[in-house]
Amino acid sequence: MIPRVWAPDAHDVQLVLGENRHPLAHDRDGWWGADVDLEAGTDYAFSVDGSPPRPDPRSAWQPSGVHGPSRVFDAGAHRWSDGGWRGADVRGLVLYELHVGTFTPEGTLRAAIGRLDHLVALGVDMIELMPIAAFDGVHGWGYDGVGLFTVHEPYGGPSALQELVDEAHARGLGVCLDVVHNHLGPAGNYLSTFGPYFTGAYETPWGAAANLDGPGCVEVRRWICDSAVRWFRDFHVDALRLDAVHALVDDSPRHVLAQLSDEVAALSARLGRPLSLIAESDLNDPATISPTAVGGHGMTAQWSDDVHHAIHAFVTGEHQGYYLDFGAPTTLRTALTRAFVHDGEYSTFRGRPWGHPVPPGTDGHRFVVFTADHDQVGNRAQGDRPAASLDAGALAIEAALVVLSPFTPMLFMGEEWGTTTPWQFFTDYTDPDLARAVREGRRAEFARHGHPDASGAADDVPEVPDPQDTATFERSRLDWSELTQPEHVRMLAWYRTLIELRRAVPELAAGDLAATAVRFDDDDEPSWVVVERGAARIVWNLADETQQVPLRTELPLAVVAAWEPTGTAGSTITMPPRGVAVLA
Numbered sequence: 001m002i003p004r005v006w007a008p009d010a011h012d013v014q015l016v017l018g019e020n021r022h023p024l025a026h027d028r029d030g031w032w033g034a035d036v037d038l039e040a041g042t043d044y045a046f047s048v049d050g051s052p053p054r055p056d057p058r059s060a061w062q063p064s065g066v067h068g069p070s071r072v073f074d075a076g077a078h079r080w081s082d083g084g085w086r087g088a089d090v091r092g093l094v095l096y097e098l099h100v101g102t103f104t105p106e107g108t109l110r111a112a113i114g115r116l117d118h119l120v121a122l123g124v125d126m127i128e129l130m131p132i133a134a135f136d137g138v139h140g141w142g143y144d145g146v147g148l149f150t151v152h153e154p155y156g157g158p159s160a161l162q163e164l165v166d167e168a169h170a171r172g173l174g175v176c177l178d179v180v181h182n183h184l185g186p187a188g189n190y191l192s193t194f195g196p197y198f199t200g201a202y203e204t205p206w207g208a209a210a211n212l213d214g215p216g217c218v219e220v221r222r223w224i225c226d227s228a229v230r231w232f233r234d235f236h237v238d239a240l241r242l243d244a245v246h247a248l249v250d251d252s253p254r255h256v257l258a259q260l261s262d263e264v265a266a267l268s269a270r271l272g273r274p275l276s277l278i279a280e281s282d283l284n285d286p287a288t289i290s291p292t293a294v295g296g297h298g299m300t301a302q303w304s305d306d307v308h309h310a311i312h313a314f315v316t317g318e319h320q321g322y323y324l325d326f327g328a329p330t331t332l333r334t335a336l337t338r339a340f341v342h343d344g345e346y347s348t349f350r351g352r353p354w355g356h357p358v359p360p361g362t363d364g365h366r367f368v369v370f371t372a373d374h375d376q377v378g379n380r381a382q383g384d385r386p387a388a389s390l391d392a393g394a395l396a397i398e399a400a401l402v403v404l405s406p407f408t409p410m411l412f413m414g415e416e417w418g419t420t421t422p423w424q425f426f427t428d429y430t431d432p433d434l435a436r437a438v439r440e441g442r443r444a445e446f447a448r449h450g451h452p453d454a455s456g457a458a459d460d461v462p463e464v465p466d467p468q469d470t471a472t473f474e475r476s477r478l479d480w481s482e483l484t485q486p487e488h489v490r491m492l493a494w495y496r497t498l499i500e501l502r503r504a505v506p507e508l509a510a511g512d513l514a515a516t517a518v519r520f521d522d523d524d525e526p527s528w529v530v531v532e533r534g535a536a537r538i539v540w541n542l543a544d545e546t547q548q549v550p551l552r553t554e555l556p557l558a559v560v561a562a563w564e565p566t567g568t569a570g571s572t573i574t575m576p577p578r579g580v581a582v583l584a
Contacts, residue, residue: 001540003034005046005056006219007194016045016053016069020443030195030219040074042056042232046194057197058149061158062134066146066188071181075234082236084276087273088174088486090301091365092511093125094403094499095176095410097373100129100155101139102423102477103413107275109151109160113167122416122492123499126174128241128384132161136187137428141374141471142178143243144185148227156237161205165236176239177231180255181224182247183207187429195219202249212250225260229267232275239276239300246282257288261298276300278368284340284355287364300366301408307369309378310335311401312386315394324348328439333518336405336531339367356511364406365511371398371410372402372427374423374533375474381446381464383424383476392418396494396563397540397580401531402584403498406516411495414478418491421482424465424474434469442467497561499583505560505584507534519552528575537583541575548572557583564566 003015008030015034023034024046037185039045043063045053055062059070060122064416081465096119104111109132117538119127138154151158165175184191191197196216211220231237250256261277268275277297280290284306290296306326312499312551313319313327325331325341325348334341339358347354377385387395395418402409404540412423425442427434443464465472482488503507507515515534520526528549531538535555541547551557557569562581567574 001038001040001042002030002033003038003044003046003056005058005194006031006223007046007048007220009195009218010048012049014047016100018043023045030216032073034236034380038073040077042072044072045069046191050354051193053186054193057147057191057194058226059134059147060149060151061153062147062150063157063256065153066134066136075158075162075230078159078161078166080166080236082166085169085236085273087271087275088126088238089274090126090174090176090276090278090368090408091363092408092509093174094123094502094504095126095128095368096122096124096413097128097130097178097370097410098413099141099374099423099476100132100152102473105477105480107477108138109156109164113164116168116171116173119173120171122496123503124173124411126176126238126411127168127550128176128239129178131178131180131243134188135185137430139426139428139470141425141427142543143180144187144431145180146184146188147177148224149230157441159237164494169236170470172281173539174238175236175278176241177237179231179242182210182244187431188436190542197223199268204244204247204249207249209247209249212256217252221256221259224256225263228260229263231268232264232271236388238274239278241278241280242299243280244282245279245288246298247298251535255297257297257299258292261292265298270519278302279322284342286356286358286362289362292496294403302366304335304339304407305376306340306370307367307402307405307407308371309337311398312376315398315538316386316390319388322349328521328531329520332529333520336401336518337513337516339364339407339513347374347528360514362513363511363515363539364513366428367407368410369405369407370410371402372415373410376427377412377423383422383465385419385423386416387420388422391578392491393563393578393580395491398500399495400538400540400580400582402532403495403502404533404536406511406513406533407516409502416492416495417483417488419477419482419488421477425467426476427467428470428473429468477499479575494563501560501582502583503534506583507536508582510534520550535584539573539575539581540584541577541579544577546574546576549575551583558562560584 011085013024013032056070060073131142133148134150139365198208199214200213265547275300279302287296288302292298309326310332313323313469317325342355343357439549517532519530527543564576564579566581
């Protein structure tokens with residue numbers, strides 16, 4: 001590797017190799033370089049204008065943590081065996097979000113390989129890894145990473161990621177990486193030593209915003225796009241999930257997301273396989289998935305939190321915090337047929353109109369939906385999953401509404417068997433002042449806003465687990481032994497059945513929003529719900545007694561799945577109390 005680094009305002013930059021320092025020559029456009037070739041495995045760092053040695057902003061490997069030297073990684077050394085892999089377009093697939101550190105007892109990428117067969121048997125099409133970029137400490141969610149090009153060493157480092165992707169492709173599974181471009185974590189973030197990676201013109205909820213439209217932004221944008229292209233090219237990943245893109249404030253003529261989309265599309269054409277970009281956006285703006293040719297950002301798909309909120313609030317009855325506008329049957333109908341509930345309407349939680357309508361004819365598969373994800377569980381005070389408060393029947397209907405929806409469904413690890421292990425917010429900062437700030441900030445957040453599992457009153461805030469306590473992390477590990485228990489075996493079988501039906505029944509696989517309808521017997525206080533997916537039906541009896549539910553169809557339908565035994569189907573179906581059935 002030829003060492004090069006961008007430091008446009010520096011007067012002196014040195015390459016640090018152990019105790020030795022070598023001056024770098026100033027190149028063009030603020031770049032510095034040396035006429036040496038570092039072998040794979042060499043540790044190195046940079047000193048800028050006499051600064052302490054700092055890791056390379058484009059470091060591929062941080063074996064000693066985010067504060068230590070970088071190490072040269074040869075991405076071409078892995079012998080790939082996925083030559084027959086034709087890729088996977090994320091639209092319409094079944095996704096599975098997992099956190100490497102808590103997915104297995106070992107908490108590593110290589111250990112995750114041992115669980116891939118479970119996901120294949122479940123019917124998953126693509127795994128989505130929560131951020132794996134290097135961050136301070138051993139365990140954390142990963143959204144405080146400080147290197148866009150790195151793989152967290154406790155997870156196994158970059159070679160382990162290549163092995164996981166190779167093994168996933170061998171089993172027919174795609175791989176998506178969750179990447180964070182909108183900010184870097186506070187610990188180990190040395191980018192400002194090198195150049196204007198951040199701007200004071202904008203703020204994000206996590207601090208200074210990335211410099212996407214100010215002086216020096218060309219190289220910052222290049223830094224972001226190069227990191228994304230590298231995951232596709234050198235690690236063979238199939239998709240990237242882009243965290244909180246609404247925090248990528250960019251007033252330039254061409255938004256950085258459009259630039260990234262076009263570059264990834266060009267790479268896809270060269271590689272001959274689909275490459276997907278999934279945006280997490282709070283804006284409810286279909287411009288996110290509109291083509292760049294018409295001024296959109298060109299994302300393949302985007303998350304729709306509104307679908308989660310509508311299902312969760314309707315099933316649980318929670319209406320606090322950002323669930324204020326959710327819970328009504330008509331809101332559930334809007335979410336399942338239009339993707340966005342706030343599409344220009346007033347948002348009570350935000351205190352103003354929000355969002356834009358999805359244009360007619362938009363493929364529903366462009367929206368990723370779920371009943372649980374890392375945020376919607378982990379941002380609760382106790383990190384309690386739906387299974388902690390809902391009975392099995394309620395979990396079964398939530399699963400059916402998502403898996404058989406016209407959208408792209410995503411499961412959160414352990415959801416498929418109704419795990420009761422919590423998913424809590426945990427960190428491992430080595431700086432005691434930062435650790436204290438995180439503890440205090442976490443509790444203050446609940447006191448200030450009131451969360452869905454809190455009353456919202458400042459004097460009645462739920463107990464918040466200490467993020468820095470190792471026990472908080474350990475409680476969040478999946479308990480795979482639950483799969484020996486009958487109730488969890490039954491739930492796993494239900495998820496497998498739903499995913500099989502999604503593949504077997506064309507109406508249930510379609511992304512046609514116009515062919516989806518939601519009916520109730522009463523729009524204010526329904527006793528039953530019917531979701532129509534073309535000719536197929538998902539029927540839910542909310543009542544505590546058996547009742548006849550009309551199917552509004554002249555076609556003969558058979559019960560192809562039911563959580564509890566049902567009657568035969570004709571123009572109506574006899575549904576047991578709190579029962580759910582799928583007809584096709």
